[in-house]
Amino acid sequence: xxxxxxxxxxxxxxxxxxxxxxxxxxxxxxxxxxxxxxxxxxxxxxxxxxxxxxxxxxxxxxxxxxxxxxxxxxxxxxxxxxxxxxxxxxxxxxxxxxxxxxxxxxxxxxxxxxxxxxxxxxxxxxxxxxxxxxxxx
Numbered sequence: 001x002x003x004x005x006x007x008x009x010x011x012x013x014x015x016x017x018x019x020x021x022x023x024x025x026x027x028x029x030x031x032x033x034x035x036x037x038x039x040x041x042x043x044x045x046x047x048x049x050x051x052x053x054x055x056x057x058x059x060x061x062x063x064x065x066x067x068x069x070x071x072x073x074x075x076x077x078x079x080x081x082x083x084x085x086x087x088x089x090x091x092x093x094x095x096x097x098x099x100x101x102x103x104x105x106x107x108x109x110x111x112x113x114x115x116x117x118x119x120x121x122x123x124x125x126x127x128x129x130x131x132x133x134x135x136x137x
Contacts, residue, residue, distance in 0.1 A: 006047045007121060013040055014120050037127055047121070048128035055121075056129070062122040 022032050
């Protein structure tokens with residue numbers, strides 16, 4: 001299997017909607033990640049064997065980006081700008097539905113999906129590297 005096929009397969013396995021449902025059901029994030037790793041062990045091993053040193057460097061940078069985004073989300077959440085959360089949520093949902101019809105949002109959708117693939121690669125590579133380090137220890 002080539003790198004592109006592995007990434008596409010792993011991307012399909014890491015459905016964001018399903019992950020959010022698992023989180024809403026109370027599953028711990030470590031449980032979700034471990035379940036994903038166990039379910040896709042063979043593909044992750046193969047992905048790890050196909051990665052080059054420059055890919056590892058890129059994954060480290062993507063990991064830093066994810067950490068930065070996580071901190072930003074946390075700060076935004078803690079700002080507590082909204083007094084009437086329900087009305088704002090309904091307005092945002094209507095805006096999202098309308099904006100999805102606009103062609104300019106296809107670019108942002110593409111970037112989000114592209115970014116998600118790299119985040120998954122980063123997570124998988126980090127896990128694979130950690131597992132291989134443990135195996136060699």
